[in-house]
Amino acid sequence: GNSVTQMEGPVTLSEEAFLTINCTYTATGYPSLFWYVQYPGEGLQLLLKATKADDKGSNKGFEATYRKETTSFHLEKGSVQVSDSAVYFCAVSGDDKIIFGKGTRLHILP
């Protein structure tokens, strides 16, 4: 079945640093790809998505590009803020479900 592998955390950065969280996927067909974010004490929220190759999803300064040739969907942000501290989940669709990675915890230091 479809699966995702994302970089293990925690990732600790200083405010205004550049962020990359790597995500690669294994899938048949043409899946949709997602990044979800979980802030402390809250449920999962959709951060961005891409539904076909070369699509770029973006939201709140975060971006990720659907790369079919490298089966990747890396999350990037040019300048992180303390409020971005959260757990980030990469996910891939498959068989009418969404399969999640294990999550990457991000700490941003002021």
Add this chain to the structure above:
Amino acid sequence: DTGVSQDPRHKITKRGQNVTFRCDPISEHNRLYWYRQTLGQGPEFLTYFQNEAQLEKSRLLSDRFSAERPKGSFSTLEIQRTEQGDSAMYLCASSLARLAGGPTYEQYFGPGTRLTVT
């Protein structure tokens, strides 16, 4: 527009007791999903419904677990004879069903029910 709601938010129970959780999806969504999330892990799929029909159950879902969506609106997840290993966050999500040949729609998650079995 109200989002997905879950009740209760927290449940502490003794081993061997039965518990039931409720999920109210976004009203226009015809699909409803249940997941389990343990500490340091991503959500693991348990089961899902399209309208009132339960279309798939994970192998993770033992016979002690049962889910219903009787009128195609809210859903309940019951765990019978709880075990300490059932302690987790139980998440509900809803979405629109994928159109034939179309992309999978994103799922919208509720806040979860945290179950602690003592």
